[in-house]
Structure formats: structure tokens, C-alpha cells
Amino acid sequence: MTESLATIGTRPLPEETHSCWSCGSMRAAHFCESCGKVQPPQPVDYFAFFGLPPKLNLDVATLEKDFYELSRRLHPDLNARGGSRVQEWSLEQSSMLNDAYRTLRDPIKRTEYLLHLEGMELEEQSKSATEQARATGEVKKQIVPPDLLEEVFELNMQLEELRTQKKMGEDDPALIEEIGKQKLALEEKHEALLDELKAGWKAWDALIDRGSAANAVERAQITGQMVDVLNRRNYIRNLVRDVNEALES
Amino acid sequence: MSYSDKVIDHYNHPRNVGSMDKNSTDVGTGLVGAPECGDVMKLQIKVNPATNVIEDAKFKTFGCGSAIASSSLATEWVKGKTIDEALAIKNTEIVKELSLPPVKIHCSVLAEDAIRAAIGDWKKKQDSAKPAAVEAK
Numbered sequence: 001m002t003e004s005l006a007t008i009g010t011r012p013l014p015e016e017t018h019s020c021w022s023c024g025s026m027r028a029a030h031f032c033e034s035c036g037k038v039q040p041p042q043p044v045d046y047f048a049f050f051g052l053p054p055k056l057n058l059d060v061a062t063l064e065k066d067f068y069e070l071s072r073r074l075h076p077d078l079n080a081r082g083g084s085r086v087q088e089w090s091l092e093q094s095s096m097l098n099d100a101y102r103t104l105r106d107p108i109k110r111t112e113y114l115l116h117l118e119g120m121e122l123e124e125q126s127k128s129a130t131e132q133a134r135a136t137g138e139v140k141k142q143i144v145p146p147d148l149l150e151e152v153f154e155l156n157m158q159l160e161e162l163r164t165q166k167k168m169g170e171d172d173p174a175l176i177e178e179i180g181k182q183k184l185a186l187e188e189k190h191e192a193l194l195d196e197l198k199a200g201w202k203a204w205d206a207l208i209d210r211g212s213a214a215n216a217v218e219r220a221q222i223t224g225q226m227v228d229v230l231n232r233r234n235y236i237r238n239l240v241r242d243v244n245e246a247l248e249s
Numbered sequence: 250m251s252y253s254d255k256v257i258d259h260y261n262h263p264r265n266v267g268s269m270d271k272n273s274t275d276v277g278t279g280l281v282g283a284p285e286c287g288d289v290m291k292l293q294i295k296v297n298p299a300t301n302v303i304e305d306a307k308f309k310t311f312g313c314g315s316a317i318a319s320s321s322l323a324t325e326w327v328k329g330k331t332i333d334e335a336l337a338i339k340n341t342e343i344v345k346e347l348s349l350p351p352v353k354i355h356c357s358v359l360a361e362d363a364i365r366a367a368i369g370d371w372k373k374k375q376d377s378a379k380p381a382a383v384e385a386k
Contacts, residue, residue, distance in 0.1 A: 122284070127340075127354070139365070142281060142362070143284055144281075144282040146280065149281070149282050149289060152289045153289050153291060156311040231284035235282060238286065238287030242287065
């Protein structure tokens, strides 16, 4: 089937349309396998953009290699003489490539992106949980465990004291030492949570490998666990940042 | 982003900052946190056991201006209310009163959570105190 050149690219390509706009043969994801021309971008997720399954353990070296290869071939300069549509597509594809690469190469961003694809929003979740608590009268389960909250609160009290002292030009070595100790403990927790997150990646990848991706209950359980770990980890990261600021100021 | 006048007022003159004895049976303590911004909020209520009216409320919040204003307002609102009335407070009412922008809605959610957590803590204390009170008679 040949597409009219006037309409192609102005509407999204259906999934099954895999023919090249230029020569009509089978096209690959980004280029025609036959004539090599840049193809219109398709609305796919970042994993699919790189031809990857939606798994969380991925080989960053291979990803980087693919990125540079695609980056070179999609580069607007290389496609400058292909006409305005090809130029536009290469620009769009390049921009999507950059976003996809930046997201996937960072393990935390990659995880957050997958959770987003799965419909889990870190912040939304806590809001809907509050609404549920209001409607049912049940106690909302806090994302951050109580003992961590106690710790965070106490540390903030000490930081406040430290800031006040600094403002007055005073110096309390014992307080600084105590805060330093707590900071170390938090950094250890931060590391430990990364291990916990990696366990989540393993469980998720196993689910994808088994091909039982349609199992909504299991899916939600694993992603929910990862949301929980990420929330706690973000909390600790922000706190460590506050501690550093207070100590350096 | 700029804060509304009401947020700035609560931030500069926070109402009811402080703490109460968390071990007292009349006091309920709610400690909640928002991981996305690192905020932590403590809200305490003192309840009259005969009337279930919240007679006093205190808070201490580490966080942005909106988080401080939300919890400051929450203590103002719960004072003089019964437990059931306080449980009816919605985060959207805090958003409206303080004109919080969408990115700060989670601060109001946190304040509602803090009220609920404080009341939950108080209720738990009442439940566990009941058998002892009967024995004392």
C-alpha cells in the first residue's frame, strides 16, 4: 500500500504501518531498512524507542553505543538535504532520542519512568490515599515509617539549633559531631535502599521475562513496593542535602 | 512563584508553634512527612475527655512556607472543634483559604494527614486507657 505523500506524517502512523514513506518497503523503527531514509517518529515509550523490552536491568554500555549510532544517523545535519519533512522528522527523532537516552541511562530516572508508564505517580499516590482515609475513616498508611520520621524530626531540631548558633557566631563542636554522625547513618540507609530497589528491578524483570506481564495484581505489588522505596530514598536524599547546607553555611 | 498574603502572614507569624507532652493521655500526636520535598510536620492536639473537644493544638513544621502555613492554619481550625468536626476538615479547604498553587497542594494534604494522625493517636490512647479507667472505679 502506498501512502499519499501529502497526508503522511500529518497523522500518527498506525502500529501496523511499517512501510517506508519513500520507497514503500518494510521500514525499521527509525530508518527504512531498504533505502535508509529517516522515518516519521512513532508514539512509542522510551524502551521501545531503543527496541528494548521494558526491563529495569539494562546494559548501559550497549545503550550508549546505540545512542551514539542513532544520534549520528538521525542528526539533522546529516539529513539536511532530505527535504523539509525529513528534516523535521530527524529533528523530532533526535529530540526524542535525547530524552529517551537521558531517562534510561540513569537507573533512578529509568525506574521512575517505568513507574510512570505503569500509572504510578509518586505524589498522586499519597493524595488519593488521604482521600481514601477521609472517606473510610481508616488510618492512612504513611509512606515514611514512624521511626524514620522521628529521626528526621530530631535531626531537623538539631539543624535549627545549629543554624541559630551560627547566626549568633557561636560554635558547638559536640552538636556538629552529633549531626555528622547522623548524616553518616542516613547515607548508609540511602545505600541500603538502593539494594532494596534493585530487588524490585529483579522481581519486575522476572515478571516481564515470564511473559505474565498482564498479571495486574503482581504488577501493582512490585511497582507499589518500588514507589515506597523511592519515596523513602528521596526523603533521605533531601535530608542529607539539608544537613550539608547547614554544616557548610 | 509567589506566596499569597495569607501564607506569608502564617509564615511570619505562625500560630501555635510548640509542643505538648506526647505521653499525656489527653494529647494526640501526629508526625507526618512528605518525601518529595523532605518536609516533616508534627501536630499535637489536647482533647477534653468529657466533651471530645480539642482545647489546644500545637505544631512544629520543617519545610517550605506553604507547609508551615498549612499546619499553622490547621492548628487554628481544629481548636474548639470536636474530634468528629476536625476529621471533616479537607485539604481542599486549606488550599482555598491559603490560595495554594497546584505545586503546593501536597502541603495541604500533609496538614490533613497530620490532623488525622494526631486524632488517630489520641483515639488509640483512649481505647487502651479504657480498661484501666474501669478498674480504677
